[in-house]
Amino acid sequence: MDLNLRGKVAVITGGSIGIGLAVADALAAEGVDVVMAARQPERLEEEAKRVAGRHGVRTLPVACDVATAEGTKNLIAAVESFGGADILINNAGSGSNETIMEAPDEKWQHYWELHVMAAVRLARGLVPGMKRRGGGVILHNASICATQPLWYEPIYNVTKSALMMFSKTLANEVIKDNIRVNTVNAGLILTPDWIKTAKQLTADKGGDWEGYLQGVADEYAPIRRFGKPEELAAFFVFLCSDRASYSVGSTYYVDGGMLKTV
Template identity: 75%
Template structure:
C-alpha cells in the first residue's frame, strides 16, 4: 500500500530512542523529511545522521526540552527555518512515574503536566499555522493504555496521559475545519529501553533474569503474552499519519495485545 508520504515533513518529540526512534525510521522509510527533537544531543545527532544516510531524507536534530517554552520554540523554529512548514506532528516525549498521590509534591505533578500536556498544547499552537499554510496536516498524540486503565504505582502518569487523551479530542474538533486531523495512540506493553533498564534493576539482586521478569509482566497483563517491538507500533502510527487514514478524526487507538479489559 502506497501511503503517499514521500516529501512530507514530520516533527517528532522523544525521537532519539524507543518508540520515537522507531517511528522516525518508519517515516524515513516512506521518504518523509524529519525534525527530530530530544534532550540528549549526541544520541539525537547520531540517530539523525543514520536515518539520513540510510533513507536519503533530511533529518534535522533539535536538542531541546519539550517540557519548556524555550524548547518548544526551538522545535518550531527548526521546522520553519529548515522546511518552511510541517505536515505531521507526533507528540511522543514522556516518561513513567512512581509515587503515591498522598506523598507526591506539587512540583512533580507540575513537571509531568508540562511534559505530557503543555508540550502538546504549545507545539500545536506553534506548528498548526505552518500546517495551515500547506493545506492541512496530522497531529498524533502518544498517550497510553494507562489513560483509561491505570497502573497503581504511577498515578501522575495516569492522570496526565488521561488529560492528553481529552486534549486530543478537543483539539480534533477545533482543527478539522482546517483539514488537520488529530488522533491519539494508546500503546500497551512496548519493549523500550526503559522497560529493559527497569527490569534489569529489579532483578539484579535475584539472579538477573530480566527477560523472565518481562515475560511475567506480559503474562499478567497482555493476552498475547508478549511485549510489542517499537517497530510494530511504529507501523501503525505511520499509517495513521497517512492519507490512508483520512477519515480518522478524534479517535483513540489501543495497540495493546488485548491488555485493555473493557470494550
C-alpha cells in the same frame, strides 16, 4: 503500498530512542523528512544521521526539552527554518512512579508540562504552518494508562488522560483546516526504559530480566509478549497517511489485548 507520504515533513518529540526513534525510521522509510527532537544532543545527532543515511531523507536534530516553554519555542523555530511541518508526533514522555499522598506539587507540574503543555504549545506553534501547507496530521502517543491506570504511577495516569482529552478537543477545532488529530494508546512496548527497569529489579535476584518481562507480559497482555516499537510505529505511519483520511478525534489501542473493557 504507497502511502503518499514522500516529501512530507514530520516532527517527532522524544525522537532519539524507543518509540519515537522507531516512528522516525518508519516515516523516513516512506520518504518523509524528519525533525527529531530530544534532550541528549549526542545520541540525537547520531540517530538523525543514521536515519538520513539509511533512508535517503533529510533529518534535522533539535536538542531541546519540550517540557519547557523555551524548549518548545526553540523546536518551533527550527521547524520553521526547515520549511514547516505536515505531521506532528507528540511522543516525549516517561513514567512517574509515586503515590498521590507523597508526590509533591513540583512533580505533578513537571509531568503536566511534559505530557500536556508540550502538546498544547506545539499545536499553537505548528498548526498555522500546517494550515498554510494545506493540512496535516497530529498524533499523540498517550498510553493505555490514560483509561486503565496502573497503581504505581498516578501522575502518569492523570496527565496521559488529560493528553487524550486535549487530543480530542484539538481534533474538533482544527479539522476545518484539514488537520487530522488522533491518539494512540499503547500497551506493553519493549522500550529501553522497560529493559533498564527490568535489569535493575532483577540485579540482586539472579539477573533474569527477560524472565521478569515475560512475567509482566503474561500477567497483563493476552498476547503474552511485549510489542516491538516497530510494530507500534507501523500503526503511526498508517494514521499519518491518506489511508486514514476519515480518522478524526479517535483513540486507538495498540496493546495486545491488555485493555480489559470494550
